[in-house]
Amino acid sequence: MERKYWVPALERAQDVLKLLAGQPSKLKLMDLSLATGINKSTMFSLLHTMEALDWVVKEKGDTYALGSFFGGIGNAYFTGMSLVKHFQEQAEMTVHRLGESVQLARLDKGELVYLAKKEAATHVRLISEPGMRLPAYATAMGKALLSSLEDAQVLALYAESGYQTFTPHTVKTDIELLNQLGQVRARGYATEFEEVVQGFCCIAVPVLDRSGQPIAAVSTSMSTHLWAEKEELAREQIEQLAKKLSGLQ
Template identity: 45%
Template sequence: MENKYWVPAIERADAVLRLIAEHPGGLRLIDLSRQTDINKSSMFSLLNTLEKLNWIRRDKDDTFRLGSALGSIAGGYFKSNDLISSFHQEASQTKVKLGETIQLAELIGSEVLYLAKEEYPGPVRLTSEPGMRLPAHSTALGKVLLADLPDERIAELFATEPFRSSTPNTISDRRSLARELNRVRELGYGEDLEEAVQGFHCIAAPIVRQGKVVSAVSCSMLKHHWEAKRSFVLTELRMLASRLSAP
């Protein structure tokens, strides 16, 4: 990005933090240096600064993980987001009606960022949590959010084929993705049939504010519940999305 006010040091710190976030098991200095192309001397100084600020922590095995300061910052963001607050209030009732977990997400580039989750207690628990990212093309949430973008932007985001696959059912090429997004635009909702996680189906509906899709809500369920619950879930999910959308 060309900008005379751009601060390269912050860009490097951002790259390091994002990389550590993608590896919960931790990464060593040499791993971070190799994957970011930042030399070891600069990486040492960067990690030392981030550690002193509690943005990261160093474990006994000399691996680095995210630190407590980021948790506080994230907590402040979630508390200040009125959509997240409204989601918890509204979705807490919807999850009881459906007997399923409800999630909220937004689009960040070619990925969905999970913002909030209202979990229904059950024998099987979804692994996705607020703060996690997943490829947009493999999720119902992502399809709904991508469907609001112009074709030119979709082409930019998915320039490289094949796409990353989570299961054998994941869409892996632009032509298939274009067909699926056209279907989402026609129907007004998106589906994921074992494309993100095997054994699970998911349905998602858009949240529209000021004429633009800003986020989406979804409901995931075990595959064998799909036929019996799909219609009811879709109705309730659309009602939830409507309540969360601005008038």
């Protein structure tokens, strides 16, 4: 990796964290200083900062261990990986029954982040790929997840950026978005008609954790001319898929 924009302090912190992960509750400040080559004063500042951030904890006897921050980060990482794995397993049947591609995504502030996709054997390929981001207000999965927030929280997400127009059908105002989210809350699923790409529509349902909180959403997209024929089946299949994935975490 190019080191032009390298941050040495982060590299030093990683060296310390690796040592603590391998030898929890055994190393003191001087041990860490000797093992990493970081001088004592710098190590003191580094550990003090990481302790304040809950990256490390100082224990009796002045030894150090990893802090609870990494427990939460680790859980979030493995939750995402586990959810993607289950999606890949369960989505196969959904794709077979619908004849359309299905997708999995999560909300990151005001954006929708695509996590996985199971493609149908059609000549039409969706633009969404894992890692791709789109404004949540313009997508069915995004609206399904935004609907779990308070109106004020939703508006705060777009207070500075406003609404990007992809097609003439994309949400353009706060009032329009809040009205759509109200409909999503009432019926339990979200739809999107030609808001990102003209000629395509989408239906989405949130995936819930064990406490009933949305952690992701699943959807299927199709050409608008197929909607009248497949709407009921699409809603049924996506609701079933969301239910299969819910409560796993």
